Amino acid sequence: MFNTVQFYYFSPTGGTKACGESFCKAIAANVKAVNLGLEEAAFNGDCDLAVFAMPVFAGRIPAVAAEKLSALNGNGTKAVTLVVYGVRAYEDALLELNNVVKEANFTVVASAALVAQHSIVPAVGQGRPNEEDKASIAAFAQQVMAKLASGDVSPVTVPGNFPYREVGSMPFTPICLPACGKCGACVAVCPTKAMVMDNECVKTDVDTCILCMACTAACPKKVRVLPPAVQENMNEKMAALVSVHRENEYFL
């Protein structure tokens, strides 16, 4: 087991963090975590391994988090990359994450595409990562340790295409239902600062919002939601995935 792992994650609704923590706890005694949703990324080299965990949004990694990683200089430190997706597909996300991490001067020695509950349609991948997923992620950590113990730092090849998929913008944002208590919990967690409390009213900038769902997850009264017609449309679009089970994929 390693002594210290530096863990960078972006996890608006917790699935990415849960997957990444399962890996980090299985590979190191100490986990130094940086939440890229709320903090800037910094790297002081004081670790045995760096772990990067990102959710998949429209087949890509969130640009706001990728930009923060671009500011790092890993000085060749060994790294493991994880993308976490909601059953549909991870498309170019893992390739993009690996490229961002390599450009930041880390050496990617292993990668994984992991499944979590879909943050827009929770019936898809419901309850994942489950105990079985966590055990499989811990087993992957053992494989990574064995690879590194053997002195093997060969690069990994992951699926994905470059140029990456284009990400379109959406003409809506989550809304507050009338029962909103104006507590500001949603505003506080927005990773793109798309929300402000204006005259005790939550306002959301449609061009800045990335629909990450952090605000809906943070709402203590569960009254921050997608517009009901949008939610119904998403539920219908994803209905066929409710019964689909995908296994985690590991690349060493």
Ligand SMILES: Cc1cc2nc3c(=O)[nH]c(=O)nc-3n(C[C@H](O)[C@H](O)[C@H](O)COP(=O)(O)O)c2cc1C
């Ligand atoms: C805006 C948005 C786009 C998403 N796009 C995809 C996708 O392309 N493929 C997929 O399988 N899941 C997709 N998901 C589901 C997330 O990747 C998945 O729920 C992930 O666990 C979210 O991470 P979090 O729980 O850390 O917030 C998307 C979710 C959101 C909010």
